[in-house]
Amino acid sequence: KDWMLVTAGDEEKANSMTASWGAVGEMWGKDSVFVFIRQSRFTKEFIDKKGKFSLSFPGEEYRRDMKYLGTVSGRDEDKMKAAKVKVDYCDEANMVFICEVMSKTDIEPKDFLDETIDETWYKDKDYHTMYIAKITKILAR
Numbered sequence: 611k612d613w614m615l616v617t618a619g620d621e622e623k624a625n626s627m628t629a630s631w632g633a634v635g636e637m638w639g640k641d642s643v644f645v646f647i648r649q650s651r652f653t654k655e656f657i658d659k660k661g662k663f664s665l666s667f668p669g670e671e672y673r674r675d676m677k678y679l680g681t682v683s684g685r686d687e688d689k690m691k692a693a694k695v696k697v698d699y700c701d702e703a704n705m706v707f708i709c710e711v712m713s714k715t716d717i718e719p720k721d722f723l724d725e726t727i728d729e730t731w732y733k734d735k736d737y738h739t740m741y742i743a744k745i746t747k748i749l750a751r
Contacts, residue, residue, distance in 0.1 A: 612667045612668070612669065612670075612704070613628050613630065613667075613668070613673065613676045613680075614628065614629050614630065614632065614665050614666070614667055615627070615628055615629075615665070615666040615667075615668065615676060615679060615699075615700050615703070616628075616629050616645065616647065616653055616657075616663055616664070616665060617653075617663060617664045617666065617699055617700065618653050618656035618657045618660060618662065618663040618664075619656040619660065620660065623656075624656060625652045625653045625655075625656055625684035626653065626679050626684075626700070627647075627651055627652070627653040627679060627680060627684075628676050628677070628679050628680030629645065629646070629647065629680075631645070631646040631738070632644055632645040632646060632665075634707075634745075637712070637742050637744075638712065640712070640744040640745075641744065641745045642712070642742055642743060642744050642745060643665060643707055643709055643741075643742075643743050643745060644740065644741070644742055645663075645665070645709075645740070645741045645743065646717070646738040646739070646740050646741075647738060647739055647741065648736050648737070648738055648739075649716070649736060649737055649738070649739060650736045652683055652684040652685050653684070654739065657711065657741065658714075661710060661711045662708075662709065662710050662711065663709050663711075663741075663743070664699035664700075664706055664707065664708050664709065665706065665707040665709060666699045666700035666703035666705075666706045667703050667704055667705045667706070668700050668702050668703045668704065669702075669704055672700075672702060699749070703749075704750070704751050705748070705749065705750045705751070706747075706748070706749040706750075707745045707747075707748055708745070708746050708747040708748075708749070709743035709744065709745055709746065710743055710744050710746050711741050711742070711743045712742050712743055712744055713741070713742040714739055714740065714741050714742075715739065715740045715742075716737065716738075716739050716740075717737045717738045717739065717740060718737065719732065719737070
């Protein structure tokens with residue numbers, strides 16, 4: 611039920627966003643995460659550039675900050691500073707996965723076997739990219 615915060619970048623420039631589409635499992639013999647990021651998201655640029663990101667899971671008391679991070683674009687303002695999120699992860703989180711991208715695949719409508727997916731989830735044609743990343747470190751309280 612906790613919201614997930616995706617953070618990517620470096621000390622010079624970084625961005626965070628909330629996300630809910632993803633999973634944890636094993637892929638290619640490694641503990642992995644599967645994260646889906648819309649192609650229009652500013653955070654995606656940092657993931658693609660650095661090949662690394664973190665997933666932070668702050669508690670319910672941070673829901674307001676999480677909502678802000680999910681609705682305001684880092685292109686428009688320094689939301690990392692406003693929400694007090696540090697690179698590489700949200701220090702207030704109960705659990706953090708530090709991740710390194712192993713694979714990325716653009717989700718395309720030609721691959722949908724269920725034709726309702728496109729009309730239900732992609733009316734604006736802003737498709738996701740699926741990242742498969744190995745977990746390099748886990749931090750937990």
